[in-house]
Amino acid sequence: MGSKKGVSSRDVAREAGVSQATVSYILNNVETVKIRPETREAVLSAIKKLNYHPNQIARGMKLKKSMSVGVVTDRNVTNFYFMKTLEGIRDALMKHNYSITLLFNRSEDHADGEFIEYYSSNRIDGIIFAFASLDDSSLEYMKERNVPFVLVDTLPSGKDVHEVYTDHLNRITEVVSHFVSKGAGKIGYVGPLKSRNDGRVEALRQALERKGVPLDERYIVLCSINDEDMSGSISSLFELSRCPDAVLAGSPRFGFYTLKRALEHGLKVPDELMVTVLGSSNYHNLSHPALSAVEVPLYQMGFEAARVLIELMGGKEVEKKVVLPSELVIRDSS
Amino acid sequence: MGSKKGVSSRDVAREAGVSQATVSYILNNVETVKIRPETREAVLSAIKKLNYHPNQIARGMKLKKSMSVGVVTDRNVTNFYFMKTLEGIRDALMKHNYSITLLFNRSEDHADGEFIEYYSSNRIDGIIFAFASLDDSSLEYMKERNVPFVLVDTLPSGKDVHEVYTDHLNRITEVVSHFVSKGAGKIGYVGPLKSRNDGRVEALRQALERKGVPLDERYIVLCSINDEDMSGSISSLFELSRCPDAVLAGSPRFGFYTLKRALEHGLKVPDELMVTVLGSSNYHNLSHPALSAVEVPLYQMGFEAARVLIELMGGKEVEKKVVLPSELVIRDSS
DNA sequence: GTGAAAGCGCTAACAC
DNA sequence: GTGTTAGCGCTTTCAC
Numbered sequence: 001m002g003s004k005k006g007v008s009s010r011d012v013a014r015e016a017g018v019s020q021a022t023v024s025y026i027l028n029n030v031e032t033v034k035i036r037p038e039t040r041e042a043v044l045s046a047i048k049k050l051n052y053h054p055n056q057i058a059r060g061m062k063l064k065k066s067m068s069v070g071v072v073t074d075r076n077v078t079n080f081y082f083m084k085t086l087e088g089i090r091d092a093l094m095k096h097n098y099s100i101t102l103l104f105n106r107s108e109d110h111a112d113g114e115f116i117e118y119y120s121s122n123r124i125d126g127i128i129f130a131f132a133s134l135d136d137s138s139l140e141y142m143k144e145r146n147v148p149f150v151l152v153d154t155l156p157s158g159k160d161v162h163e164v165y166t167d168h169l170n171r172i173t174e175v176v177s178h179f180v181s182k183g184a185g186k187i188g189y190v191g192p193l194k195s196r197n198d199g200r201v202e203a204l205r206q207a208l209e210r211k212g213v214p215l216d217e218r219y220i221v222l223c224s225i226n227d228e229d230m231s232g233s234i235s236s237l238f239e240l241s242r243c244p245d246a247v248l249a250g251s252p253r254f255g256f257y258t259l260k261r262a263l264e265h266g267l268k269v270p271d272e273l274m275v276t277v278l279g280s281s282n283y284h285n286l287s288h289p290a291l292s293a294v295e296v297p298l299y300q301m302g303f304e305a306a307r308v309l310i311e312l313m314g315g316k317e318v319e320k321k322v323v324l325p326s327e328l329v330i331r332d333s334s
Numbered sequence: 335m336g337s338k339k340g341v342s343s344r345d346v347a348r349e350a351g352v353s354q355a356t357v358s359y360i361l362n363n364v365e366t367v368k369i370r371p372e373t374r375e376a377v378l379s380a381i382k383k384l385n386y387h388p389n390q391i392a393r394g395m396k397l398k399k400s401m402s403v404g405v406v407t408d409r410n411v412t413n414f415y416f417m418k419t420l421e422g423i424r425d426a427l428m429k430h431n432y433s434i435t436l437l438f439n440r441s442e443d444h445a446d447g448e449f450i451e452y453y454s455s456n457r458i459d460g461i462i463f464a465f466a467s468l469d470d471s472s473l474e475y476m477k478e479r480n481v482p483f484v485l486v487d488t489l490p491s492g493k494d495v496h497e498v499y500t501d502h503l504n505r506i507t508e509v510v511s512h513f514v515s516k517g518a519g520k521i522g523y524v525g526p527l528k529s530r531n532d533g534r535v536e537a538l539r540q541a542l543e544r545k546g547v548p549l550d551e552r553y554i555v556l557c558s559i560n561d562e563d564m565s566g567s568i569s570s571l572f573e574l575s576r577c578p579d580a581v582l583a584g585s586p587r588f589g590f591y592t593l594k595r596a597l598e599h600g601l602k603v604p605d606e607l608m609v610t611v612l613g614s615s616n617y618h619n620l621s622h623p624a625l626s627a628v629e630v631p632l633y634q635m636g637f638e639a640a641r642v643l644i645e646l647m648g649g650k651e652v653e654k655k656v657v658l659p660s661e662l663v664i665r666d667s668s
Numbered sequence: 669g670t671g672a673a674a675g676c677g678c679t680a681a682c683a684c
Numbered sequence: 685g686t687g688t689t690a691g692c693g694c695t696t697t698c699a700c
Contacts, residue, residue: 008677019687024679034685053454057394058677061692066391068435068457075421079413079616087409090438099457101402102434104424120387122693123402123433227619256620263622282413283617285561286590288597342693353671358695368669392693395676456677 007052016046023047027054060122068099069309070124072115072132075104078251080282081298085130085152088302096310098125105132113138119147126313128152128305148312152305154279154296155198162318164305168278168326169203171294175248175276175328176207178292182334184246184274188219190234190258191250191278195222200250200278219244230257238265246274246334252281255291259333274334289332296326341386350380357381361388394456402433403643404458406449406466409438412585414616415632419464419486422636430644432459439466447472453481460647462486462639482646486639488613488630489532496652498639502612502660503537505628509582509610509662510541512626516668518580518608522553524568524592525584525612529556534584534612553578564591572599580608580668586615589625593667608668623666630660 009027013020018039025033026043046052060066071089073082090100101124103115116138118124126148134151139159142149151163179187187208195201201222205215218240223233234257237244249255255277259269267273269289277284277293284291304322311318343361347354352373359367360377380386394400405423407416424434435458437449450472452458460482468485473493476483485497513521521542529535535556539549552574557567568591571578583589589611593603601607603623611618611627618625638656645652 009679010677020678021680021688022686025686028679030680036685039685051454053451053456055677056455056457057391057398057400058456058692059679060391061395061676061694062678062680064391064692071436077417079417083411083413083416086436087438090436099452100436102405102420102424102436104421117387118433120385121390122387122392123390253620256617260620260622283590286587286594287621288594343695344693354694355671355673355696356669359670362695364696370669373669389693392676393695395678395693396695398676 007050009052009054011050012043012046012052015050016042018043064122065125066123067097068101068124069093069306070101070103070115070118070127072103072105072113072127072129074132077131078253078279080252080280081131081154081296084280084298085302085305088299088304089128089130089306090302092303092306092310098306098310103127105134116141126150126309128302128309130302130305148309150305150309150312152301155200156321160320162308162312162320164301164308164322164324166296166301166324166326168294168296169199171326171328172200172203172248172278173207173210175294176204176211176213178276178328178330178334179246179274180211180213182246182270182274184244185213186216186219186242186244186246187213188216188221188237188244188247189250190221190237190247190254192225192254193222195250204248216244219247225253230254231261234258234261235265238262238267243267243273245272246276249275249277251279252277252284252291252293255281255293255333256283256287259287259289259291270332270334276328276330276334284329284331287333292329292331292334294326294328297324300324341384343386343388345384346377346380346386349384350376352377398456399459400457401431402435402458403427403640404435404437404449404452404461406437406439406447406461406463408466411465412587412613414586414614415465415488415630418614418632419636419639422633422638423462423464423640424636426637426640426644432640432644437461450475460484460643462636462643464636464639482643484639484643484646486635489534490655494654496642496646496654498635498642498656498658500630500635500658500660502628502630503533505660505662506534506537506582506612507541507544509628510538510545510547512610512662512664512668513580513608514545514547516580516604516608518578519547520550520553520576520578520580521547522550522555522571522578522581523584524555524571524581524588526559526588527556529584538582550578553581559587564588565595568592568595569599572596572601577601577607579606580610583609583611585613586611586618586625586627589627589667590617590621593621593623593625604666604668610662610664610668618663618665621667626663626665626668628660628662631658634658 009020009023013023115127129151156165208215221233221237223229249258258275262273277291280295308318343354343357347357449461463485490499542549555567555571557563583592592609596607611625614629618627642652
């Protein structure tokens with residue numbers, strides 16, 4: 001078992017000829033206690049010599065903290081979103097010595113999310129929900145017990161919670177302007193069913209109205225996120241006697257599908273059909289043509305969420321809503 | 335702080351009118367000690383009543399285990415691979431009450447990987463490297479100290495370690511057979527630089543020889559994994575006086591790029607150029623045409639890796655190599 | 669079949 | 685400026 005087995009702060013103390021307390025003071029840079037330089041030296045070199053690593057479990061035991069944050073996502077989460085966000089979360093947490101415990105939202109075994117169980121058993125000190133659906137009962141439960149938690153998603157949840165999201169609905173105005181400036185008269189939307197509730201369709205309607213273009217309901221295609229549904233529903237758009245000139249896709253996946261179906265129907269993109277996507281993907285540059293998109297700052301969203309959570313866990317008051325800027329990136333598809 | 339603050343096994347014991355030891359025996363189903371049914375009942379109902387959750391930190395302290403496994407990946411990991419594998423890892427770990435601590439391979443701050451630090455400070459009991467590069471010095475370090483660890487990747491590492499990978503090089507024979515059966519005479523390869531070392535190019539060469547087709551070096555394109563390099567290098571393939579009829583792409587990303595460049599050069603896929611990919615992706619069905627691919631069993635790979643690690647952490651002897659079957663899935667691109 | 673008590677490695681109040 | 689000491693909440697040996 002090598003060096004791992006034994007070395008404790010007691011060993012370090014003995015080696016350096018001081019008490020365990022002194023070692024602890026030095027390790028934790030306790031402000032209120034002054035250590036003589038030579039003592040500090042002795043301890044530090046003993047630490048080096050013995051290859052001592054403070055046992056975080058013991059530390060957690062004493063402090064009643066696990067120094068870990070649960071990051072919850074849905075199993076079917078968009079991988080790219082999650083991983084990029086995770087990087088931001090991690091970088092923010094690392095500075096404060098917090099680790100990431102990965103949790104999935106609802107497994108077969110835990111009807112109400114294992115995050116509650118993990119929090120109750122002191123395995124995590126706080127929770128970040130990243131693109132995860134969160135039901136009201138869990139939410140209530142957490143509020144009652146003052147569980148520190150933060151939501152990250154592209155859109156606001158509409159709930160009274162700490163959360164980080166983007167302004168990418170506001171970018172839809174720019175998308176429409178771009179479409180119109182390129183001569184599009186008929187503008188459609190393709191996206192998931194919930195687009196009507198979460199403001200995506202509404203944002204498009206308003207942007208169109210501002211341009212004096214009415215929203216034509218026939219050009220709105222909403223469907224569930226599985227290959228058959230998407231495939232069929234989207235095709236129907238191109239079977240209309242008069243196809244739209246431009247389509248806003250509610251997510252990258254919908255964008256790729258729209259592109260694919262359009263090409264199969266013999267439409268030239270962007271000449272006969274423009275496509276722009278709401279959201280980021282690793283593959284926008286790899287489609288033919290490359291997809292224009294409203295890109296979201298995933299890394300920063302993760303970073304900010306972690307920052308807010310850390311404050312929360314420290315018992316501080318923090319702003320409830322953090323909104324980060326998205327950016328319209330025009331590529332070849334519009 | 336609600337129920338979280340207080341309830342300990344001592345409280346449960348008091349409530350049930352038994353000792354702390356008894357509570358522990360019941361909770362851990364200790365075989366060697368028989369509990370009277372009514373005692374058990376009393377304790378269980380006290381647990382319910384008080385909403386008691388054993389403190390995992392305290393438990394870890396006593397057992398000298400954190401009950402968490404570090405899962406390490408590179409920052410630039412292919413998201414889809416990682417997330418799918420993670421699901422398998424998680425399902426295997428959950429049964430044994432292990433949690434996942436997510437780690438990245440080399441941050442700016444930890445030259446030699448934070449996984450060593452995490453292990454040394456008892457934050458994790460073992461490590462899974464998922465599609466992560468692992469340098470020899472870290473490897474030696476871990477072997478010396480008997481750190482339990484397992485590698486998961488699509489190809490074998492060639493090192494004497496516990497690892498899980500696929501046989502997807504063997505599927506290349508099938509890929510070639512398919513190409514040839516469809517009339518391809520000139521077969522090329524597009525992939526990352528390391529393809530020559532990790533056996534991908536070699537496997538193709540052998541598969542071709544078995545079909546009596548020589549490997550034409552001009553049809554081998556190797557380049558680094560960034561947009562400019564891939565873009566340029568792959569295009570060169572289609573600027574040859576005689577283009578290949580079929581291309582094996584070393585990874586999904588290379589496959590998408592090949593497709594894109596081919597279409598840009600006016601080639602019809604699959605009629606004038608067939609493309610098949612080594613590896614899995616969420617987007618194979620979304621390209622136009624849909625990409626044929628040798629799909630790898632990511633979930634199972636994760637599950638098996640976790641299984642092996644658990645045995646290892648339990649001090650058991652385990653098989654060093656686990657090879658899982660891949661599958662050639664023909665879609666529209668070949 | 670159950671309980672008393674020791675101790676895991678750390679932190680922090682208090683004593684000197 | 686540094687040491688002594690009392691736990692944190694659990695598991696487990698040993699006694700009854």
